[in-house]
Amino acid sequence: MTGVDAGAGAGDVRYDRAREGATVLGIYLTSIAVALVVAALVLLATGGSWTSVLSALLDGSVRGPGRWGTTIGVAIPLLLVALGTIVNARAGLVNLGQEGQLFVGAAFGTYVATHIGAGGPGVLFLIMLAGVAGGAIWAGIAAVLRYQRRMPEVLTTLLLVFVASQAVGYGLKNKNLLLDPTPDQANRNLISERLRPDTRLPRLDWFGNEFPMTAFVALLMAVLVALVLRWTIVGFRLQMLGRGPRTAHRAGVSEARYGGLALVASGAFCGLAGAFMLAGGDFGNYRLTPNYPVNIGWEGLLVALVARNHPLVSIPVAFVFAGLRTGSGFLAATGVDRDITKVVQALLVLALLVPPAVLFVRNRRRALAAAAERV
Amino acid sequence: MAGDFFFAVGDVLSSETTYSSGWRLAVALGFVAVGEWIAERAGTINISVEGAMLAGAFAAAMGYDASGSVAVGLLIGAAAGLLVGAVQAHFSHNLTANQFVVGLTLNILVLGLASFLNSSLKPETATAHVFEVPGLVEIPLLGPALFGQPWPLYLLYPLVPLAWWLVYRTRWGLEVRAVGENPQAADVSSIDVNARRRQAVYIAGITSGLGGGYLLLGQVGWFEDAIVGGQGFIAIAAVIFGGWTLRGAMLGCLLFGSANSFRLSLPAVGHPLNSELLSSLPFVLTICVMALFAHRTREPQSLARPFIRGLR
């Protein structure tokens, strides 16, 4: 179907922004409504009351005293993971390994923190750097396999998640690596030493809401990623690579270099998220534990997806997702299991997958129908 | 030290329980892999089999709780798997959303749903009874493993040749292979590409649901959130490991299942071997096999690419 006709002038393709906007909004609202109705039905089926659930969620995420801070603390790694995912998606790659990259990043951070035996901002910086390196290396494996052996990064990143959790698990059994060497710790406890107080991230207290100062780092990074992707040569080339890899290659964009860069950057963001979690205090109380990432990697991926790969949009989305998570802690009082928030979250994501797919097919069909079908 | 290790390995290898448990674990993977193989031949990497398996396990628990019958439990498990498969199929081959993202989200959804419902419904379950095939069970070492197992395990035995026959000896199978390789050609040959792909994903859902049901009623006996714990992903790895042939996929399941049972039985004979290494074996091995034989194995040419008529 290469043949496209010249006779169909550009005016034939309707390019009406206002009407388009209304349609898009309509499709989105319908999808979200359907998701919420299904979630409500699940709740009803088990006899829960959705008003009390909603109220508990709001209390737990924003209304309760100090809950803003808790929610922000969770939103930070979500946002970072999402940013990495966005950079990666820009290059047309699908990274499903955030959970593993984050875990390895956190493990690298822990190793540095527990082996340096000193403290201070310099060491804190080294911990962050180690986290970045860990995530980048883990994603780098997938990058090498993709560009040296043509293995789809989708599969390798996914498979490496499980390898990561086993590898870190091994580290947590070994005193020379990550396991807390204190003698009174039982051997099977599988947790690392606690970070020294002087290697922890400073926490701010605003109106009773306490959160690590990395919140601002994360926000700054979101702005930075948005700027880089939109205004720089690198951003332009990543986009070219993602949307037309052969054209990009011909134009001088090396797939291995830029694609690899994007994958590694994505891993680095995850690794940094892991280091932030470790030194921030909102996760695991400054200790590395098995299953440390607690789905932050997966959810960060979903944040990017729901934000449709827009760095600035991911800020509120990350906050909402974090709110669902922190809010779920308050559900116990309502007698509804906290896992309902996972259901709501996944249903919302599924619902939000629909509109872009529908719109893409519709727009492209319309353009091609006007052109290709005439040949 | 090394001597100890080999003694331990020898003990494990000469014990019937090793083979029994290895086979059981391999069969759980086999249920999933057999359906996933068909889905991949049709062009879908269906990572929601993990969710379908979990859904199958939970639904089987509910079904058994309600009816007291293992057969009914398995049937309901398969139906739940089909439901997950149907969602995956329609999202990825009707709406043409990214199949990985859909699969991932479905996995999260099912995990949330199963734990949520489990905590409020708390189904009571049991294991199916063991059925010993007369005569065959007497074969030394392998007999009890292959023919002295809870009866749902035997369901896989006819399923594998059936899948082979379906793909290579029926028109439906020919069309499945065609849409996985060249959907445009299949389309102009008046084959409904996305319908075939959806059907293949349904099948993956059914067998995964069955696999989940088997896991619950034939192996574990009660429902817990971690009952599947990545076995769906291992099955996907097995299909890729096997180079998209049924034989290879089943071999992969056997290998990965055995590795898992090895990991479980080593501590029992008193040797603390590196269990993390064995746990990650399926994934590491699959990556290595793909890296080494990437040029020789022939994956379906349009694997993981959506088909939209008029677009390439």
Place this chain on the structure above:
Amino acid sequence: MTSPAAELRGITKRFGAVVACDNVDLALQRGEIHGILGENGAGKSTLMKVLIGLVLPDAGAIRIDGEQRRIRDPAEAAELGIGMVHQHFSLVEPLTVWENVILGERTRLDAAAARRRVGEISERYGLAIDPDERISDLSAGLRQRVEIIKCLRRDPAIVILDEPTSVLTPGESEQLFEVLRLVVERENKAVALVSHKLDEVLAATDRITIMRAGAVVDRRETGDADAPGLARAMVGRPVSLRSAGAALGHIEGLEDGVAASEPEAGNGPEATGPPPVLSIRDARARGRDRRTLLDGLSLDVRPGEIVGVAGVEGNGQAALSDLLSSLLPLEGGTVRVRDERPLPGRPGAMAAAGVAVVPADRHESGCVLDMTVAENLTLVSPPRARTGRALLDSAGRAILDRTGRRAHAERLIEQFGIQTPGADAPMWSLSGGNQQRVVLARELSGDPAVLVAAQPTRGLDVGAIEYVSERLREAAADGVAVLLISTELEEVLDLADRIVVIFRGRIVGEMDRADLDVERLGLLMSGAQEAAAS
């Protein structure tokens, strides 16, 4: 007279604002080859898609053997005895011949019967083929043979062929027409031959329907038709067969034009002309499946000349174009552009050395549909930009110069007459002809030393073809070395100063425009004169 095998009445089909078919009537009679002639975009393919059930008409009726029918998909068409030989995309490579032949049937799978059936058909029509061969091992000509068998397997009363000769050598085309003659005379089938090539329709058909802009403009008995008249009807105005010969698939006019073109051959190359700016030596390359793509190809292009690479599709044209697009690394041999030796396969190497490319498939390597027109106009950094630094552009900047880009784009839009809602409109919203203009504009604006044009007019209408041809001539006149790669012999004859023939990944013969010998060209293209030529 009996009722026609198929009769279409008042068929109308719109796509958005475009009317592809406007109240079209057509009758296919048994025992006749019916040529449906028209330029690209005239609506002939849409009409056939209506008959085969791939497109549902907005209005109109179809009668098969006098009875009114609705055809909603190809399966229904097949049941009514309508079969189609597709141009592309209808064979599944890893499957065998027999599996492909029965693909899409509804009966139980029976391998033995299917093999027998393939054997029978191939014997009946003289189309020899091994039913157990895999499609991936077959040549383009043999693949089409499988397509024809696939179509004839159900013994259709009506056979539709859509531009069947584009993958065939002239000799193979003649064989095909013999088979069609057989089908019509011995079995009394009705055949519809869709084509934009005058010569082919004149040679092979009994009756001709000419379409233009979605409507039937003329009907003739082939015996009463002549090339100038058909050309006039096709284009809608008197045309010189010389200037539009390429677009209309007419060789005779082109041959006649040789003498006329000679005096103005001043910009053509002399034997002692300037040294070549593009020179490929002994290029060897293999594809991912280890199949040989280029087998010792050597080629020179001098500034100011247009060298046409003629050949049947699938003989290495795509590889040659990829090589010059930096998309194909070589296993042996060299490429030299001016004084540089860009590394084949290295991203951007050819572009940086000054090779501009208008690729055959512009959606694949010519433009990016999901980016704006302005972005597409500035995708390739200008030549001589050989910075290896990943973060910077050719001028050493890290930040995009959006204002500069926009101004540049608007200049090109104006200069090349690109019809677009604006510089920021997405590329996919443009028509094919305008997308092609965007590609041309970008490639020519970089001040290239070499311009590679692969199938530059495929799928365009006559107006756009003339525009593109003119631009290529202008580029040559400005001293650019132009390499035209085309499977349309007419196009090569029309534009090239010198013609080389590509066969199985190597150049097997060369011919100056002045000593044109179409017959010898045809033989070279089929590989028959390989020994004689070298």
